[in-house]
Amino acid sequence: GAGVSQSPSNKVTEKGKDVELRCDPISGHTALYWYRQSLGQGLEFLIYFQGNSAPDKSGLPSDRFSAERTGGSVSTLTIQRTQQEDSAVYLCASSLSIWGEGYTFGSGTRLTVV
Amino acid sequence: SQQGEEDPQALSIQEGENATMNCSYKTSINNLQWYRQNSGRGLVHLILIRSNEREKHSGRLRVTLDTSKKSSSLLITASRAADTASYFCATARIQGAQKLVFGQGTRLTINP
Numbered sequence: 001g002a003g004v005s006q007s008p009s010n011k012v013t014e015k016g017k018d019v020e021l022r023c024d025p026i027s028g029h030t031a032l033y034w035y036r037q038s039l040g041q042g043l044e045f046l047i048y049f050q051g052n053s054a055p056d057k058s059g060l061p062s063d064r065f066s067a068e069r070t071g072g073s074v075s076t077l078t079i080q081r082t083q084q085e086d087s088a089v090y091l092c093a094s095s096l097s098i099w100g101e102g103y104t105f106g107s108g109t110r111l112t113v114v
Numbered sequence: 115s116q117q118g119e120e121d122p123q124a125l126s127i128q129e130g131e132n133a134t135m136n137c138s139y140k141t142s143i144n145n146l147q148w149y150r151q152n153s154g155r156g157l158v159h160l161i162l163i164r165s166n167e168r169e170k171h172s173g174r175l176r177v178t179l180d181t182s183k184k185s186s187s188l189l190i191t192a193s194r195a196a197d198t199a200s201y202f203c204a205t206a207r208i209q210g211a212q213k214l215v216f217g218q219g220t221r222l223t224i225n226p
Contacts, residue, residue: 042216043157043202045215089155105158107155108156109184
């Protein structure tokens with residue numbers, strides 16, 4: 001597509017529920033990144049993919065967080081048993097390669113855990 | 115650990131004035147990038163400067179990079195109300211995981 005698409009744009013969930021966040025990157029972009037941004041803060045790296053592989057999962061906060069990417073395209077970030085501290089904007093970005101090129105960001109998913 | 119730190123955290127100027135934001139980082143980099151974020155959602159890539167470059171221009175934007183001091187600055191000339199946003203620097207390291215590491219950002223407000 002023309003840009004990076006994320007869905008849903010907003011999600012309100014009850015504490016303890018599982019949520020899935022979706023990212024559809026720009027066609028042909030091999031690298032895909034997930035970041036989290038809490039209110040008024042900078043971006044916290046979560047995970048990145050090169051193709052379908054995730055060489056760096058170091059940013060995932062706990063084992064409740066997982067992500068996958070299929071067909072070198074769409075990626076899903078799953079948060080199990082959500083907690084209130086998971087509330088944040090989850091941003092996805094893609095780039096042509098992992099070698100430090102500019103990223104194109106999606107508009108993010110605002111997750112609120114109540 | 116946080117790689118980039120922006121300074122100041124917040125900046126408020128009058129329309130037409132120039133705005134300067136600074137970024138410091140800790141490790142050797144391949145390149146440094148600046149992004150703009152409106153309304154707390156998606157970031158927009160503004161400019162990329164490589165480690166062997168010292169200055170780069172794009173329209174009203176001017177970026178400098180001093181690798182000896184591990185710092186960069188973003189200058190926006192002749193500011194407009196539409197420039198009101200948060201600005202983030204991000205670094206791509208030479209070694210290690212190939213991901214951008216973002217700073218905390220500078221909140222810029224342009225007053226009409």
